[in-house]
Amino acid sequence: MIPAQFVKPYVKSHKNDIIDAEAIAEAATRPTMRFVGIKEAHQVDLQMLHRVRSRLVKGRTNLICQMRSYCLEHGVALRQGAGVFKLDIARAIDNPENDLTERARIVLRELQEDLLRLEERIHSVSAEIKNIADRDETARRLMTIPGVGQLWATAILASIGDPTRFKKARDVAAWLGLVPRQHSTGGKQTLLGIAKRGSSYVRTLLIHGARSVLMHLDCAKDRLGLWVDELRTRMHVNKVTVALAAKLARVIWVVLSKPGATYERRAPEGICV
Numbered sequence: 001m002i003p004a005q006f007v008k009p010y011v012k013s014h015k016n017d018i019i020d021a022e023a024i025a026e027a028a029t030r031p032t033m034r035f036v037g038i039k040e041a042h043q044v045d046l047q048m049l050h051r052v053r054s055r056l057v058k059g060r061t062n063l064i065c066q067m068r069s070y071c072l073e074h075g076v077a078l079r080q081g082a083g084v085f086k087l088d089i090a091r092a093i094d095n096p097e098n099d100l101t102e103r104a105r106i107v108l109r110e111l112q113e114d115l116l117r118l119e120e121r122i123h124s125v126s127a128e129i130k131n132i133a134d135r136d137e138t139a140r141r142l143m144t145i146p147g148v149g150q151l152w153a154t155a156i157l158a159s160i161g162d163p164t165r166f167k168k169a170r171d172v173a174a175w176l177g178l179v180p181r182q183h184s185t186g187g188k189q190t191l192l193g194i195a196k197r198g199s200s201y202v203r204t205l206l207i208h209g210a211r212s213v214l215m216h217l218d219c220a221k222d223r224l225g226l227w228v229d230e231l232r233t234r235m236h237v238n239k240v241t242v243a244l245a246a247k248l249a250r251v252i253w254v255v256l257s258k259p260g261a262t263y264e265r266r267a268p269e270g271i272c273v
Contacts (some may be wrong), residue, residue: 002024007024007033010024014238036228037161043159044158046129047159049154051201053122056125060082063111063114063115066111067085070111072142074100076098076100086115093105093112114210114235129151133150136160138256141255142157144255145248145252146222146263146265148209149210153207159199163256164257166253168253169251169254170251172249172250172253173247173249173250173253174195174221176199177193178203178245178249179195181193210248212229214244216243221249222265222266223266224247251263
């Protein structure tokens, strides 16, 4: 299988089935053509669980925003955040002194029940994903990498397919859109923001994991910390986060490509721990 954007340049004229088939055949003969990796059945099932969970989380966010806006229309302000919102909405519904009408309280109670059902469904799917991560040997090796948890490890296993289709570690970072986007011409190199290609879901998990590493990594006891500290001195923290995410993507490829490999936390040179 070939991505459609790589076949488009070989379409000569008007679009029809014959011309499309000719373009596909021509593109498939190119020695540098990149093909879509074929996933196994268990990887498709795991990716399906992640997509279901992502849809449920988005639905929960939409429902919370809807309930908060209804309360604001009646002059009742609630705090942001899913955790505190569940506490505040219960107090607001049961408080007879606020400006909520009886009809609004009935509607909000029904929406609150919908929110609880969504929470139960999210917890159920998340628990299933975590059980898969605990049983899978490759996922356990991935979780030795800083910032990689059960969700991230299983998302990588579901999306990356066969790691041997990448020639080097940088190809994984480029595949996830974590490398600079180029617009170079006439020998002048112009680098823009990150490419943002590939799966936005996996890239989001990767960046969130890198942000967690920046917050909790003991830089004095890990060689990765020295590299992070050096980056912090010359660029914004958001750029440091994306750069760290790209480096973690390279580490993931190494762990996946070498049987039995795990991440080793090595102290900086000259420091004993």
